[in-house]
Amino acid sequence: MDRSALARELGRLGGETRARRLGPSDRSRIAALGGRAKHLSRVAEQRIVENLRYLRAVLELRPAPPVKRRRTCAHPLPDLRSVTT
Numbered sequence: 001m002d003r004s005a006l007a008r009e010l011g012r013l014g015g016e017t018r019a020r021r022l023g024p025s026d027r028s029r030i031a032a033l034g035g036r037a038k039h040l041s042r043v044a045e046q047r048i049v050e051n052l053r054y055l056r057a058v059l060e061l062r063p064a065p066p067v068k069r070r071r072t073c074a075h076p077l078p079d080l081r082s083v084t085t
Contacts, residue, residue, distance in 0.1 A: 019027065 022030070
């Protein structure tokens, strides 16, 4: 038996022992906390998706930046003699 399988089995036994040791109200409280955490995680995911959709809409509505006029080129121009028309 490898280490991970052994650790899984021991963890399962520990969880079952802990569940037997806890009373029904404690198990219910722990389950409610888990359900609340899962719900809040889903709500956070929905908010993130909504914010990203809003950002995409804002970026689509933003006007194009103005074109700046330059007197000189920042990079050398390509060799136009090799282009045939």
